[in-house]
Amino acid sequence: MFVGFGKPVLASPADEPPGITFFKGSWKEVLAEAKRQNKPIFLDVSTSWCPPCKRMAKEAFPNARVGAKFNIHFINYQLDAEKGEGIAIAKQYAVASYPTALYITPNGNLIHRSVGYGGVNAMIDQADLILAIPQLKVTLAKGDKEYANGKRNPDFLKRYLNARQTLNRPTSDVLDAYLDALSESERTMPETMLFIADALQSSNTKAFDYLIKNRPSVLDSDLTKQSLARAITGATSRVLDSEFKQACATNDEALLETVIANSERNTVSENPFIGRQDAQKQEAATDYRLKFYKATRNFVKYRAIAGPVAQNQLMSQSVSELQKLDSVSAIRRENNLALLPDSLKRLMPTAFIDNKLPMASLPSWKVARLLHEIASTYLELGTSPTDWDPALTWVERAIVLYHTPEYVSTHASLLNKRLD
Known part of the structure; x- marks a missing residue:
């Protein structure tokens, strides 16, 4: 468990930190310093062209309240996702949007991920959330052990999924196990499908397949089914968009092709009574590829x-x-x-x-x-x-x-x- 979570020594106004102090050095040196002080790392991943990144740097980082909170409890570090070590580290932690705040243990494990900038108060609230996580991590460690030992009770899996979501850890394997553990009647319950849609993180899963094969129509006269259809559409679109951004951020053409294939399956599922012509499929795939090669600045392939x-x-x-x-x-x-x-x-x-x-x-x-x-x-x-x-x-x-x-x-x- 991290130290430094207790009540800080009060400083006089003259000694109050002017803002966040960021560690200077390599990523290896940051990890070493985090181990030395036994503190988690706050890693700000940004780019030079990102407007919310610039706003956060102008508003939040110089703020005395933010500095007091983050300087006491974290080792703070910044990386540009498109320069130097930032390229590899952004890829390692699958950063696809900017700014992304990563909270990382001294041994390099991801505790929590937050995307975007919501203002000074939101940053402080976020820090408080992270500082309360060690208690949750004890519960999650027990769940990790029980899951590894083969526990597949639906109630346990649902609690375990919720805990992993709270820590922003991957859930795809657990979500598929949860789906397998349910009876057919339980799977088709609207509340179950809504839960699966909310926890969905990948289009290469049983959960994604189940949702697109069993989604109701948004034009159904049943209002509950209409609402469920919209929720599934939102979840599948969210996941595909996230995976496409990840493919662009990591220049992963294999993931791009997976997104293209699964996006087509999702489109067919949304419109089962409208036949998709080959030309429409090709147009959709071309649109994805053009956006990808533009984002990755691969003009040779874009131009082709x-x-x-x-x-x-x-x-x-x-x-x-x-x-x-x-x-x-x-x-x-x-x-x-x-x-x-x-x-x-x-x-x-x-x-x-x-x-x-x-x-x-x-x-x-x-x-x-x-x-x-x-x-x-x-x-x-x-x-x-x-x-x-x-x-x-x-x-x-x-x-x-x-x-x-x-x-x-x-x-x-x-x-x-x-x-x-």
């Missing part, structure tokens, strides 16, 4: 996919053809709404029924958005006129289809690149 998409697909239809498709889409929507029974219409938002076709649903808008996205990435990551010339053509088409200040600005920046 994006260039043909922009030139051979998005530019293949003329402006007049796309405008005709806009009209067809609007007519089709009106016809489809007319065919819906009143019972289903009552379940839809009034705005959806009354409003005209949203801009984001127009074929021309989608083409313009994608052309601009690709052109702006070529602007950001490209290195020569070979990249900027086609990007100029693409953004010019985007402006014709959907004129916005953002698109015009990208066009101007590309022109400047060509003149430099």
Whole structure:
């Protein structure tokens, strides 16, 4: 158990810490210092471009209350996830969002993870939570031993899951064991499915498979089933989004492909009565890969996919053809709404029924958005006129289809690149 959790010696206002004091040295030296003082480590993982990181550095780190709390009870350390040792350590602890606060034992084990910045009071409350955890860790250590020895009673597994969640430890193996331990009637109870959805951490689990195979429809007339369907959708989306961010943060292409496959399964599960064409599946996979290679700044692979998409697909239809498709889409929507029974219409938002076709649903808008996205990435990551010339053509088409200040600005920046 960590020392230093007792009542600190009171200091005079002149001696009050001005803010958090961060340890200077290597990660190995931080761990050694934590062992020497027998204190947990507060590790702030950030990046130079992250706005919440900058706000936390400006507001919280210089704050005297935060400094008094953290300097007494923790060894404080900072890392940039994109520089030096920070790259490997962020990968080791699967950091995918910034800022991420990691609370770590002197031997390097993760105690707790917190993502984002909620203000000075939230940081202090978080520290108090961590300082109370040793008592919980005793309970969890007993659960670890019983689980390792094969205890699989559903009540025990549920308590054990709750304890692991409180410490932000992985739960996927325990959640699958809990699902296996339940009877079929227990598995299908709404409260059980809600619990599984809340504890879900991975798309490569029995729990994820069970949820997508047994989710009710959000259009079900039963309000309980509607609510459950929304909860499952939220959980599966949360997990897939987290895994995609982790793939980007760790440059893990194998995890990316897993996310693509499981995202497709999730989409089919959400819309079981709408057949997915191969072109739709390919479009979704391409979108994931483009976002991944942009995030990892792998322009060679990004360009290999994006260039043909922009030139051979998005530019293949003329402006007049796309405008005709806009009209067809609007007519089709009106016809489809007319065919819906009143019972289903009552379940839809009034705005959806009354409003005209949203801009984001127009074929021309989608083409313009994608052309601009690709052109702006070529602007950001490209290195020569070979990249900027086609990007100029693409953004010019985007402006014709959907004129916005953002698109015009990208066009101007590309022109400047060509003149430099």
